[in-house]
Amino acid sequence: MAPANVYLDHAATTPVDPRVLAAMLPYFSETYGNPSSVHAYGQRAEAALESAREQVSRVLGCRPAEVIFTASGSESDNLALRGAAFAERERRGADTILVSAVEHPAVLKTARQLQQQFGFRLVVLPVDACGLVSPADLAEHLSPQVAVVSILYANNEIGTIHPIAMLAAQCRDLGVVFHTDAVQAASQLPVDVGELGVDLLAMGAHKFYGPKGVGALYVRNGIGLLPWLTGGGQEQGRRPGTHNVPLAVGLAEALALTAAERQSRNAHQQRLRDRIISAVEQTVDGARLTGHPSERLPNHASFVFPDVDGNALLAALDARGFACSSGSACKSGTPEPSETLLALGLPRRLALGSLRVTVGKDTDPQAVERFLDILPPVVAALRRPAAGGK
Amino acid sequence: MTSRRRIAVAMSGGVDSSVAAALLRDAGEDAFGLMLRLSGEDAGPANRCCAPADVAAARQVAGQLDFPFYVVDAREAFEQSVISPFLSGYAQGLTPNPCIECNRSIRWGVLLEHALAFGATHLATGHYARVEHLDGGHILRTGLDARKDQSYVLHVLTQSHLAHAIFPLGELTKEQVRAHARDPRLPVADRHESQDLCFVDGDYRAFLAARGVAPNPGPILGLEGEHLGQHSGLAHYTLGQRQGLGIASRQALYVVEKDRARNALIVGRREQVGRQRFDLAHVNWIAGAPPAPTFEAHAQVRYHAVRLRARVECRADARAAVELEATQPDVAPGQSAVFFAGDICLGGGIIQP
Incomplete structure (x- = not known):
């Protein structure tokens, strides 16, 4: 049989921490009430839900009422962007949306839909070669006409971290709503919304050892948000639908553990990340780190290799027992370079050969060494003949 | 295991x-x-x-x-x-x-x-x-x-x-x-x-048209050069083909040759069809070398064709000359001739015009 697989794709998702699972389990079949019900069943469920909300608010440094539970990070991003755009247009006629060129599709496609179907103006802010929006570019496009600005906290593909506090302050000075997609960042970076100075912040539990299917959105008190699901009055009417108590409990427990263990997890992950980056740069011909060399997620190493089909590389690594990802993952085998990598100014030839290696809190250093042994020969075996040859 | x-x-x-x-x-x-x-x-x-x-x-x-x-x-x-x-x-x-x-x-x-x-x-x-x-x-x-x-x-x-x-x-x-x-x-x-x-x-044909290979019609000629009709493009015909020529004739006519210099399809009677000797290029011998410089084996000149006895003479540059035991109607340039000794596949090459 093949050797046990090594999971190096923690930016895609993480396993549910057993402590999180244990916290969730009572709320499926024991304490199963609907928090909106009057009776004792409902009251117990409501107590669990509100205690989860409070747990989240403690990590975020906000009031419990500023936390909305959703069904995913993507849903949180959708609600933030769409909800704020419409509310601001209605409130003060602002009709422009500013987003970075390296947003997750949950933001970018929502923004494009608002532009194409709902008459908003969209400005996509360019990024530099590291994937950063420049404060000067943001300042240039900021005006009272801007309804909402969305800039992601840390990039999923290249790991680059934006200086959110600085960018958010620029927006606050003009009274413009600022949203950050912290789905990738929340597993490792501080998410104190007071320090970040953001109005909206999205996260999804499965990126930090919580369950899939649950997200949260921080909404600063006083920020208007037009709901995009209509129904009951749950979550102050902003996100109707019967509460998923066990998943909310799971998100809260996972976030609390992440905050409590942040330093030790990050120290472990950053050691492995730095080892991976220096080894790959030395042993793989032509390898180039993508994203920022230092301002990057502690668990995140990403590269491009010239003249290598990134999909074939992922498949070859998986066949050899290592689960990684790329910017252009596609199971059908039709390679399209990622928009993010192209936005960095990388040529197609490089952007097609991308590899993302993201370690986790429990990643075994010896497994990383085995990975680093196998990567160079696999890349060499898959390298296409130089483009000049045909 | x-x-x-x-x-x-x-x-x-x-x-x-x-x-x-x-x-x-x-x-x-x-x-x-x-x-x-x-x-x-x-x-x-x-x-x-x-x-x-x-x-x-x-x-x-x-x-x-x-x-x-x-x-x-x-x-x-x-x-x-x-x-x-x-x-x-x-x-x-x-x-x-x-x-x-x-x-x-x-x-x-x-x-x-x-x-x-x-x-x-x-x-x-x-x-x-x-x-x-x-x-x-x-x-x-x-x-x-x-x-x-x-x-x-x-x-x-x-x-x-x-x-x-x-x-x-x-x-x-x-x-x-x-x-x-x-x-x-x-x-x-x-x-x-x-x-x-x-x-x-x-x-x-639609595929070829889509890829810019335009049909190039030309004459259908008898072996004496007599004009018998019009073909829709040489590539649409194979040697030995009888059906689909669109010629009214008292006797059955078969494709005997494609004259690419004149873009003419040459047809004739059944006994005029076929080849017994032909050359091969791009020959591969599975063992790395032929069994002998000259040898006898069974030859198959097209996928699913019946195998015939043949004498193979190897030449330099991965070429070979082949003589079949009898004339075969469908020895088509571009197809491969493959040689067998019993159930062992020896190798083969591409039939030359």
Whole structure:
């Protein structure tokens, strides 16, 4: 049989921490009430839900009422962007949306839909070669006409971290709503919304050892948000639908553990990340780190290799027992370079050969060494003949 | 299982490769599936060999068999090594066999390279052929079921290819494979079997037109030069063809020759059709060398053709001269002639005009 697989794709998702699972389990079949019900069943469920909300608010440094539970990070991003755009247009006629060129599709496609179907103006802010929006570019496009600005906290593909506090302050000075997609960042970076100075912040539990299917959105008190699901009055009417108590409990427990263990997890992950980056740069011909060399997620190493089909590389690594990802993952085998990598100014030839290696809190250093042994020969075996040859 | 071999199974979503995969799995082999993506939707009529439905079918089979499955993009290599030589051969009025080049450069080129890069020690395909690994070398034998034998298209393999080759269907009959295909894990029994010209969906004239190979009509001439009609393009005819000439004649007429210099299709009576002697180029000998500079063997001049006795004289530069025991009506330039000694496939080459 093949050797046990090594999971190096923690930016895609993480396993549910057993402590999180244990916290969730009572709320499926024991304490199963609907928090909106009057009776004792409902009251117990409501107590669990509100205690989860409070747990989240403690990590975020906000009031419990500023936390909305959703069904995913993507849903949180959708609600933030769409909800704020419409509310601001209605409130003060602002009709422009500013987003970075390296947003997750949950933001970018929502923004494009608002532009194409709902008459908003969209400005996509360019990024530099590291994937950063420049404060000067943001300042240039900021005006009272801007309804909402969305800039992601840390990039999923290249790991680059934006200086959110600085960018958010620029927006606050003009009274413009600022949203950050912290789905990738929340597993490792501080998410104190007071320090970040953001109005909206999205996260999804499965990126930090919580369950899939649950997200949260921080909404600063006083920020208007037009709901995009209509129904009951749950979550102050902003996100109707019967509460998923066990998943909310799971998100809260996972976030609390992440905050409590942040330093030790990050120290472990950053050691492995730095080892991976220096080894790959030395042993793989032509390898180039993508994203920022230092301002990057502690668990995140990403590269491009010239003249290598990134999909074939992922498949070859998986066949050899290592689960990684790329910017252009596609199971059908039709390679399209990622928009993010192209936005960095990388040529197609490089952007097609991308590899993302993201370690986790429990990643075994010896497994990383085995990975680093196998990567160079696999890349060499898959390298296409130089483009000049045909 | 004593060896630590790891097998990449070439999968197409079709019956044969799925059964091959299941047989390996059931034998306890460490296996994974590989599929090549050979053409894109933008390149003319959709490819019916590796369409998304086929990818889904192959993926499903791999899922049922519980082994990993990967798709590798080989469109560029396929276009370069198979389609474009096929198109230029056709434009010259030849009858090229793209499956042979595909086996050489794609299946046993790109696919084998990927299999090895993926950590496999062997590559298995659903071909009806057998390989025997001996200390002195690797021997390619015909599939046990003569009706399904596919060693013809494998004659381009070399010792280094065969060292990695596994053909799980080689010992089986078509009926046995059909019986295996009823395995509930394999939702493929009612699917088409892989066929020639996988990259052409239905009408190959439409495919050629879409790829800019315009038909070039010209005269149909008798052996004395008499004008008998009009052909729609030399590439649309094969030597020995009788049907579809569109000539009213008292006696049956057959395509005798394609005169590419005059763009004329030459027709004649049955006994005037065919060739007994012809030359080969791009000859491959599976053992690395021919059995002797001059030798006798059985020759097959087209896929599924009857084998005839032949005398083969090897020349320099991978060329050879062939003399058949009798004239054959369908010795078509561009097709391959392949030689056998009993059930051993010796190799072969491309028939020259």
